[in-house]
Structure formats: C-alpha cells, structure tokens
Amino acid sequence: MDNQKRNNRENAAKRRAMQLGWFSVGLGLTELFCARALARWMGMKGQENLLRLYGLREIATGIGILARKDDPAAFMWGRVGGDVLDIATLAANVSGNPRKAAIALALANVGGVTAMDVMTARELSLVKELAAPPARDYSDRVGLGGTPDSVRGAARSDFQVPRDMQVPPGMRPTMH
Numbered sequence: 001m002d003n004q005k006r007n008n009r010e011n012a013a014k015r016r017a018m019q020l021g022w023f024s025v026g027l028g029l030t031e032l033f034c035a036r037a038l039a040r041w042m043g044m045k046g047q048e049n050l051l052r053l054y055g056l057r058e059i060a061t062g063i064g065i066l067a068r069k070d071d072p073a074a075f076m077w078g079r080v081g082g083d084v085l086d087i088a089t090l091a092a093n094v095s096g097n098p099r100k101a102a103i104a105l106a107l108a109n110v111g112g113v114t115a116m117d118v119m120t121a122r123e124l125s126l127v128k129e130l131a132a133p134p135a136r137d138y139s140d141r142v143g144l145g146g147t148p149d150s151v152r153g154a155a156r157s158d159f160q161v162p163r164d165m166q167v168p169p170g171m172r173p174t175m176h
Contacts (some may be wrong), residue, residue, distance in 0.1 A: 006130055013123035017065055017072040020120060023113075024062030024079060031055030042090075042106055043099030050089070057082050073128060076121035083114035 031038065032055035035048040044051070061082060064075035090107050097103055145151070 006127060009123060010127040013120055013127060014069065014072065016116070016120045017076055017124060018069065020076070020079065020113075020117060021062045021065030021072065024058045024065065026062075028055040028058030028060075028062060031058060041099070042093070042102045043097040044093050047093075054082070054086065054089075057085075071124075071128070073121060073124035076117060076124055079117045080114065080121055083110060083117055086110050087114065 031051050035051040035055065038051055039045055039048045061075050061078045064078065065072040068075060087107065087110055090103055090110065094100060094103050
C-alpha cells in the first residue's frame, strides 16, 4: 500500500474514532444521568446503578479516545470490550422481560455501534501495523570474513585471558 493511500485510511479511521469518542461521552452522560428512565424503558428496573457504572465506562473510553488523537486504537478496542459487555447484559435481560421490543431495539443499536467500533479499531490497528518499519534481513551477513570452517577457532589463536579473569592455579582442573 502506498503512503498516500495509507495516510487517507489512517485519517478516515482517526476521524471516525473521534466521532465515536464523542458518541461514547454523550452515551455515557445519558446512562449516568438518565439511568432510571433507561432502566424503566428497557424493563430493567433495579439495575439503574449498573447502567450508571456502564455510563462511567463509556465516558472513560470516550475521553481516552479523544485524548489519544494520534493513537486511539487501544481505547477503541476498549469500546469493543464494553460493547460485548452491553450485549451480554441486554441478552441476559430478555427472558421474562415485559419490554422485549425495547430490549431488542437496544440490542440492534448496540450491535450496529459494535460493528462500527470493530471496523474502526481494526482499521487503526492495521494502519499502525503497516506503518511499522520492515523487519531487517540479516541472513546474508557473516560476522567474520570467511566460511564457518575457515574461521572456527580463529579467536583462540591470539587470545590471551586477562590476568584478573584467569582461574587461580589451585582451582584449575587437573588430570589424575
């Protein structure tokens, strides 16, 4: 991929991440301050504090995305993890819920946003991977001039062990 195309993809993914960051902050504030109304609408009475906690999570990931404009990928993956948690919570509240249509609508919305989050996080991770410098290939290099057989033992021929590194005479192995 040429640099211009990579830069265009990266800029588009970062713009989308910033938009999702603001969406996250807005959704989090809604969950935090309107938890009772949301819980009642979805038939999840008694789970208002859980919704507030999820709101704090949304705000935190949104701020993280907005704060890391140059590299929001990690916080985008955090949003994906939060989406999985949201889907699990909503799915667990389907059975016996008198407001099944509301839960289904919420699941559909979370599913759509999850798809956008996954797409953005993957794009940011891919662009980051493509920007990494290529791995260097040293397979054709030789440390010493010559073939392995010709240089084997060459260092021993003129090497003198420094005096402070020598084994004291009393500790040297002997042949009996």
